[in-house]
Every structure is written in structure tokens, then in C-alpha cells.
Amino acid sequence: MHSLSALNALYNEKFSVDNFHQNPTGLYKPVNHIMNIPGKRIRPLLLLMGCEMFGGDAKQALNPSFAVEVFHNFTLVHDDIMDNADIRRGVPTVHKLYGTNAGILAGDVMLAFAYRYLTDVAPQYVPSLITIFNKTAIEIFEGQQMDMDFEKRNDVTEGEYLKMIEFKTSVLLGCCLQLGAVIGGAxxxxxxxxxxxxxxxxxxxxxxxxxxxxxxxxxxxxxxxxxxxxxxxxxxxxxxxxxxxxxxxxxxxxxxxxxxxxxxxxxxxxxxxxxxxxxxxxxxxxxxxxxxxxxxxxxxxxxxxxxxxxxxxxxxxxxxxx
Amino acid sequence: MHSLSALNALYNEKFSVDNFHQNPTGLYKPVNHIMNIPGKRIRPLLLLMGCEMFGGDAKQALNPSFAVEVFHNFTLVHDDIMDNADIRRGVPTVHKLYGTNAGILAGDVMLAFAYRYLTDVAPQYVPSLITIFNKTAIEIFEGQQMDMDFEKRNDVTEGEYLKMIEFKTSVLLGCCLQLGAVIGGAxxxxxxxxxxxxxxxxxxxxxxxxxxxxxxxxxxxxxxxxxxxxxxxxxxxxxxxxxxxxxxxxxxxxxxxxxxxxxxxxxxxxxxxxxxxxxxxxxxxxxxxxxxxxxxxxxxxxxxxxxxxxxxxxxxxxxxxx
Structure with a gap:
């Protein structure tokens, strides 16, 4: 098993460069902008830890670990458009820098890349990984919709609120760990x-x-x-x-x-x-x-x-x- | 082999209803709106025909055939936002009816559903289908970016134009046929x-x-x-x-x-x-x-x-x- 800092190093070694095509630049500059903002990379780390917990080698799970980070950042790009947010982690948001159309399209291509990296593993894992990831992605969009709906309501119940945050933020953490566990052989x-x-x-x-x-x-x-x-x-x-x-x-x-x-x-x-x-x-x-x-x-x-x-x-x- | 009209009937029998969850309605009403506009369904039909050409049974390819139609419609929803288009096939566009945020999120969830339907087939096909589809999706986003870039230029060459329409519209037709061919055993x-x-x-x-x-x-x-x-x-x-x-x-x-x-x-x-x-x-x-x-x-x-x-x-x- 790798230590936390060793996992971090493995991830950064492979992904701390511009991972996306250079052309068309109008599409990929916004993607590289958000992907290069320093962060804790908690989701990829959880995925790698989930893999090693079951005796797997984190190196076999690196591409899916990047997939969940790309996916998470895609949701931030589109959420920031919907929330009309100017600043994210101390720097201008993608649509603020490059325009709304660039933000929409950058997010779209990031979602496709998330699926590409997710499935760039030994083929026997692909059907399971896809099933888990699809379910999670759909729940996250439903959570975002609930969040927007709740802004207009004053009668949100505790149960509804918990379901919203479960979908909007928590399912992705569970998903990351489970994806890693699949590759680890759980x-x-x-x-x-x-x-x-x-x-x-x-x-x-x-x-x-x-x-x-x-x-x-x-x-x-x-x-x-x-x-x-x-x-x-x-x-x-x-x-x-x-x-x-x-x-x-x-x-x-x-x-x-x-x-x-x-x-x-x-x-x-x-x-x-x-x-x-x-x-x-x-x-x-x-x-x-x-x-x-x-x-x-x-x-x-x-x-x-x-x-x-x-x-x-x-x-x-x-x-x-x- | 089924005739064209028999393939059409197979597809409509399974998918001419509201195929998406009902809740949250703010998310799925826009999706059902665009999916229910009558159309030629050329992409799903090509996929089913590609399957049967190699001796496969179209019934085994129905879910992926719906996936390409959902994907195509997702691109229309987001393109219409980017192009500020009010009308599509004679009816109001999704963002015109439901707002830009609803259009962005409806498109996002449609992309996830496209992957879900694409992979709802016999598991041995999943890795191939995903690889072909991912490549195509990414090219389509690159094509859309090229199209937007070209609007601002007057020196677009014939070669650049052909590459743009290849990516923006043609690769999906090739992809549909190839996806069907994979399931047909080509x-x-x-x-x-x-x-x-x-x-x-x-x-x-x-x-x-x-x-x-x-x-x-x-x-x-x-x-x-x-x-x-x-x-x-x-x-x-x-x-x-x-x-x-x-x-x-x-x-x-x-x-x-x-x-x-x-x-x-x-x-x-x-x-x-x-x-x-x-x-x-x-x-x-x-x-x-x-x-x-x-x-x-x-x-x-x-x-x-x-x-x-x-x-x-x-x-x-x-x-x-x-």
C-alpha cells in the first residue's frame, strides 16, 4: 500500500500537466484553466485508497482517479454558469474568463473525457465502473436541480434537504471509493x-x-x-x-x-x-x-x-x- | 433482417414514451420535451441497420440506438443555447421554454443517459462501444468549437471547413453504423x-x-x-x-x-x-x-x-x- 503522500505523488506525476489536446484552443484552454487550479484532489485520492484497501495497485486505478477529478471540475464549470459565480477557489470562473458558450462546451467535453479516462483500464472492469459512474452522474444532476428548486421554496423538509446534499455532493465520494474498490477486486x-x-x-x-x-x-x-x-x-x-x-x-x-x-x-x-x-x-x-x-x-x-x-x-x- | 419500417416500429414501440424519470420535473420535463419532437430517427436506424447487416438482431442493439438519439438531442439543446436559437424543428427550443440553466442541466443529464443506454447491452460489447462513442463525442465538441471559431474568420480553407463538418456532423453517422456493426459481430x-x-x-x-x-x-x-x-x-x-x-x-x-x-x-x-x-x-x-x-x-x-x-x-x- 502506498502512503497518502505517495498516492498524491503518483497522481501528480501523471496529471499535473496539461492533459488535454491543444486544438482547438478555444475548447481546451478553459479546460486546462480549471484543471490546473491547485486543489486537494480528495476524490482521486479516495478512489486510489479504495483500490489499495482491497489489495489492488493504485497504478492500475490512476486513469479512473483522473476521471472523477475531471468530472467534478466539469460540474463546477456548469454550476458556476448556473449560479452566475465569478470566482472559484480564488480565481475567475471559466465562463467569466472565456464566456458562457466556452464554459458550456468545455464542460461537455470534460464529461466525455471523464468517461474516456474512466474506461481506460483493464476491460473486465469497464461495465461495472460505467454502471456505478452513470448512476452517480445522473444523481448529481438531479441534486443540482433540487438545489435550484429549493431556492424558490420555503417549505423544504429535513429529509428533502438531506436527499439534495446526498445527491449533489455525497454520492460522488461514495462512487469514488466504490470505483477504486472494483479495481481492487472487492x-x-x-x-x-x-x-x-x-x-x-x-x-x-x-x-x-x-x-x-x-x-x-x-x-x-x-x-x-x-x-x-x-x-x-x-x-x-x-x-x-x-x-x-x-x-x-x-x-x-x-x-x-x-x-x-x-x-x-x-x-x-x-x-x-x-x-x-x-x-x-x-x-x-x-x-x-x-x-x-x-x-x-x-x-x-x-x-x-x-x-x-x-x-x-x-x-x-x-x-x-x- | 427487419425492413426499415419494421426497425422503425421496434424503436418506436420501446422509446416513443417518456423515457426519463418524472422527478425532479424541472430536470426531466425539458428532456422529454425535446425527445418527443417527431423526427426521422436517422441515427438510431443507421445503428440498427449496421447491426443487422452483419447478421445481428436489432433487438439486441435497441438501447444503444436510443443512446445515439439522446446524445444527438443533447448536442442540439446545448448548441441552441450557444447559437441563441429560439426555434428547433418548428417548436420552441428547450432553453427558450425552460430557461438557460434548465437547458444546460437537461443536456448534461442527457449525456449521462446516453452513456447509460449505450452500455445497457451484453457486457462483452461495452468496452468497444464506449471507445468508439467517446472518440466521436469529443470530436463533435471539437467540431462545434471550430464552427464557432470560423464565424470570426474570413480565411477558412476548404480543408478546414471539411474537417469542421466532418467532426460536427459526419462522425456521428459513422459512429452509429460502427456501434451497430460491433453488436452485429463485425x-x-x-x-x-x-x-x-x-x-x-x-x-x-x-x-x-x-x-x-x-x-x-x-x-x-x-x-x-x-x-x-x-x-x-x-x-x-x-x-x-x-x-x-x-x-x-x-x-x-x-x-x-x-x-x-x-x-x-x-x-x-x-x-x-x-x-x-x-x-x-x-x-x-x-x-x-x-x-x-x-x-x-x-x-x-x-x-x-x-x-x-x-x-x-x-x-x-x-x-x-x-
Whole structure:
């Protein structure tokens, strides 16, 4: 088994160059732009770790690991167009730099390349990899649609919100681990367990992320606290608070949506999150999901030594140390 | 072997309903909208015919035949956004009806569904089908980029133009036939020949299409003659005429680009197409490519009886009877 830093090195050695054709440049410059923004490469690393956990060699899984990174970045390019976002990871978004048409087409070709890299492996794995990946891709688009739909609604339930973040962000983590597990030779039951581990870890992470945006410390989180509140973003805190609220609290909530004084808005919405029990509920839900994730990991039929890297990774992700 | 109408019936029986999930409706209503517009289904039919030519059963190729139709329609949805087109086949375009974001996301999910249907076949075919399809999809995006690039240029060569239409429209016809051939059990050499047949047939068709837009009869073509000239569209006629033109003709061409009197513009550009030899060159090129297509068909190592349906189809396409 390779260490985390060795896996990182393997990946970077192969993919830290411009991996796309040069021509037509109008098509591939935007692709190389987003692919070259430094990142944690968490999805490819999870895929490679999933492979090695079952005794596979990460080198056999490198192309699929690049596929999931290309796919993830494709979703960012199209999401940024839909969200009209100008900045991503500190640099201008693709459509901001190159125009909307270039962003649409760059995303499209990235999706095709994701499938190309995914299937550039030993042919016996191709049907399984494709089936898992297709299901995930479709769920991610459904999650993005739910997210856009929820912006226009005030009656989103906790269950609906959890399904949305599951589809929009968590299924890809489960998918990465399962793809790696397939190449590593895992059986059907172990594939299911490692998928569940990634899925629940992703959900736990997302809810904690919502929590920290409101209740974290600015230096640790690396961004202004309360951003979600200012934008009236439907987060786990928002949805649970609104559902838990009594009539008076609901009225206060609704009037705060249009409050112009940002400091006042943040302070009073935080108080509502506390008073409705949403703050504690978010922490509890995140912890619960993290524990469910670890239970799935424990059930996988490989030795403890093989589980250690992913258990450590889960802890790092949970502690915001990765 | 099934007749053309029997293949059509097989396809319609399975796919003339809403084939996509109902929820989220914001995602799938736009998809069902474009998929339900009546059409000739030429790509799925070519795929099914390619399969049966080699003795395969079209029923085994139905899912991939739907995949190419979904893929083709996905490209229309995204192209219509990029071209800012309001109408497609007589009805409002997806983004016009549902908004640009819905159009982007509907296209994305259609691409994923194309891969899902493509790979919903006997697993031994999956690696080949995916490899052929990936290559084609990437070329189509490159062709779309070339097309957008050419709009801003006046020095496009005949070779560049042919490469653009090859990528943008013809490779998909070759791909459909080859995908069918794979499922029908064709060997590598026959796969190459049937691909070439489709590719050249597509090129021949596209050049003739350009020709008829200018020199056809309105009743037969079913649209106003001269539309490409009015829009200064880079067609085979335009590109060859401009490259053949002497200095005086080039100057006349350039001044006609901004001519406001549409009838005068059409008349004088037609005269230039004639005087520069572009009109005859387009006819000759289309015929030449059609004959090359037929030669590829002739070389395929199956009996004449098996080639007959595709030979007849080629003739119908060439005569605008399909």
C-alpha cells in the first residue's frame, strides 16, 4: 500500500500537466484553466485508497482517479454558469474568463473525457465502473436541480434537504471509493459498504460545513462567518430551524430574510438557530452520520491494517485537517 | 433482417414514451420535451441497420440506438443555447421554454443517459462501444468549437471547413453504423469500412445541403432559399468561392457581407458562387464523397443482399427522400 503522500505523488506525476489536446484552443484552454487550479484532489485520492484497501495497485486505478477529478471540475464549470459565480477557489470562473458558450462546451467535453479516462483500464472492469459512474452522474444532476428548486421554496423538509446534499455532493465520494474498490477486486457486499462509508462521510461533512459557516471561527474556516445567513442560503441549519420554529419564530425568520443590517441579521438568525434547537441538531446529525460512516468501514471484510488509511482520512476530513 | 419500417416500429414501440424519470420535473420535463419532437430517427436506424447487416438482431442493439438519439438531442439543446436559437424543428427550443440553466442541466443529464443506454447491452460489447462513442463525442465538441471559431474568420480553407463538418456532423453517422456493426459481430476491418461509409455519406449530405440552401427549390427544400447567404454563414459554397475568388471578386464579396437589400445580396452572391466555380465544385465534391461512401460499402465482407438496405438508405438520403 502506498502512503497518502505517495498516492498524491503518483497522481501528480501523471496529471499535473496539461492533459488535454491543444486544438482547438478555444475548447481546451478553459479546460486546462480549471484543471490546473491547485486543489486537494480528495476524490482521486479516495478512489486510489479504495483500490489499495482491497489489495489492488493504485497504478492500475490512476486513469479512473483522473476521471472523477475531471468530472467534478466539469460540474463546477456548469454550476458556476448556473449560479452566475465569478470566482472559484480564488480565481475567475471559466465562463467569466472565456464566456458562457466556452464554459458550456468545455464542460461537455470534460464529461466525455471523464468517461474516456474512466474506461481506460483493464476491460473486465469497464461495465461495472460505467454502471456505478452513470448512476452517480445522473444523481448529481438531479441534486443540482433540487438545489435550484429549493431556492424558490420555503417549505423544504429535513429529509428533502438531506436527499439534495446526498445527491449533489455525497454520492460522488461514495462512487469514488466504490470505483477504486472494483479495481481492487472487492466483492459486491464490500463495494456497498465502502460506498456507504463515503456517502455518510460526505453528508456528515456537508452538515458540519453548514454549521461552521455560521458557528465556526473565521480564522479556522478561512472565510467570513455568516455568509450563508446573508445570502438566505438553504442550509441544514436553516431548514431544521424553520421546521422547528413556532409561529412567532417563523414570523421573525421571515422578516429577517429581508433585513438590510447584516450584523443584526447574522446575530438574530444565530439566536433563532439556537432557540429552535437547530444548532445542536446540526452537530448531532453530523456526528451521527460520521459514526454510521465508521460503522460501514468496520464491517468491510479486510484486515484492520488495510482500513487504517481511510479511517485516518475520515478523521482528517472530519477535523478539517485535509 | 427487419425492413426499415419494421426497425422503425421496434424503436418506436420501446422509446416513443417518456423515457426519463418524472422527478425532479424541472430536470426531466425539458428532456422529454425535446425527445418527443417527431423526427426521422436517422441515427438510431443507421445503428440498427449496421447491426443487422452483419447478421445481428436489432433487438439486441435497441438501447444503444436510443443512446445515439439522446446524445444527438443533447448536442442540439446545448448548441441552441450557444447559437441563441429560439426555434428547433418548428417548436420552441428547450432553453427558450425552460430557461438557460434548465437547458444546460437537461443536456448534461442527457449525456449521462446516453452513456447509460449505450452500455445497457451484453457486457462483452461495452468496452468497444464506449471507445468508439467517446472518440466521436469529443470530436463533435471539437467540431462545434471550430464552427464557432470560423464565424470570426474570413480565411477558412476548404480543408478546414471539411474537417469542421466532418467532426460536427459526419462522425456521428459513422459512429452509429460502427456501434451497430460491433453488436452485429463485425470484424475490425469491416467496422472501419462501415464507419467510412457513414462518414463520407454525411459529408456528401452536408455539402449538398449547403448547395440546396442556395440553389435548391423552395418547395423541395422546405425553407426559404438563400438563408445561409443572408446570415453570412460559412458554408462549403462560401468557403470555396472566397478561396477561388480574384481580387475584384473578393472585394465584391466583402462589400456584399453588409448589403441590406436581401434580394440583391442573394442574387449577387449566387452569381459569385457561379463565377468562381464554387457552385460546380460543391456539386462535384458532394458526388465524389457519395461515391467514396459507396465504395466503402462495397468492400465490406458480407453478401450483396445484406448491403442492400444501407445502399437504398444512402440513395434515399442523397435524394432527400428520407
Amino acid at each position: 466483492g459486491a457486499e464490500d463495494q456497498k459498504l465502502i460506498y456507504e462509508f463515503g456517502l455518510k462521510l460526505g453528508l456528515s461533512f456537508q452538515i458540519k460545513d453548514d454549521y461552521l459557516d455560521t458557528f465556526g471561527e473565521a480564522e479556522k474556516v478561512g472565510k467570513r462567518i455568516g455568509g450563508d445567513i446573508i445570502q438566505n442560503k438553504k442550509t441544514y441549519l436553516y431548514v431544521t430551524a424553520f421546521n422547528n420554529a413556532n409561529a412567532a419564530q417563523k414570523a421573525q425568520f421571515t422578516s429577517l430574510l429581508t433585513e438590510a443590517d447584516e450584523e443584526k441579521k447574522i446575530k438574530e438568525v444565530k439566536q433563532l438557530f439556537e432557540a429552535t434547537g437547530a444548532r445542536q441538531q446540526a452537530l448531532d446529525k453530523s456526528d451521527e452520520l460520521y459514526n454510521v460512516a465508521l460503522q460501514s468501514l468496520q464491517k468491510i471484510s479486510v484486515g484492520e491494517e488495510n482500513k487504517k488509511p481511510l479511517a485516518e482520512m475520515a478523521q482528517k476530513i472530519n477535523n478539517r485537517e485535509f | 470484424g475490425a476491418e469491416d467496422q472501419k469500412l462501415i464507419y467510412e461509409f457513414g462518414l463520407k455519406l454525411g459529408l456528401s449530405f452536408q455539402i449538398k445541403d449547403d448547395y440546396l440552401d442556395t440553389f435548391g427549390e423552395a418547395e423541395k427544400v422546405g425553407k426559404r432559399i438563400g438563408g445561409d447567404i443572408i446570415q453570412n454563414k460559412k458554408t462549403y459554397l462560401y468557403v470555396t468561392a472566397f478561396n477561388n475568388a480574384n481580387a475584384a471578386q473578393k472585394a465584391q464579396f466583402t462589400s456584399l457581407l453588409t448589403e441590406a437589400d436581401e434580394e440583391k445580396k442573394i442574387k449577387e452572391v449566387k452569381q459569385l458562387f457561379e463565377a468562381t466555380g464554387a457552385r460546380q465544385q460543391a456539386l462535384d465534391k458532394s458526388d465524389e464523397l457519395y461515391n467514396v461512401a459507396l465504395q466503402s460499402l462495397q468492400k465490406i465482407s458480407v453478401g450483396e443482399e445484406n448491403k442492400k438496405p444501407l445502399a437504398e438508405m444512402a440513395q434515399k438520403i442523397n435524394n432527400r427522400e428520407f
